[in-house]
Amino acid sequence: MTEFDKRLLTIELFAWVGEDELGSGEIGLKQAIVAAGCIPMVATRLDKMDQPYIAGQMDGLALRYNTQIRLVRFVATEILKRPGDDFPYPERR
Numbered sequence: 001m002t003e004f005d006k007r008l009l010t011i012e013l014f015a016w017v018g019e020d021e022l023g024s025g026e027i028g029l030k031q032a033i034v035a036a037g038c039i040p041m042v043a044t045r046l047d048k049m050d051q052p053y054i055a056g057q058m059d060g061l062a063l064r065y066n067t068q069i070r071l072v073r074f075v076a077t078e079i080l081k082r083p084g085d086d087f088p089y090p091e092r093r
Contacts, residue, residue, distance in 0.1 A: 009076045014049040016041035018069030032057045
């Protein structure tokens with residue numbers, strides 16, 4: 001495992017996750033409109049995802065489509081693949 005891999009395993013991701021607006025029951029990443037356009041709401045810092053204009057868009061989506069949306073923290077537990085590696089990650093063999 002490289003030093004980069006060790007650092008990577010300490011990172012947390014914060015994401016807005018919720019039900020599909022079309023009623024399929026699928027759960028996935030939510031998107032919001034920001035200066036860069038409509039992008040998936042995932043970041044490595046909580047303060048970026050908890051900004052009022054983003055939280056407001058998520059509230060609006062949940063109310064408009066009557067769906068469940070949550071801000072979730074994900075923690076890395078395993079590195080599965082690096083570019084050029086065969087799957088699974090070599091140390092898992």
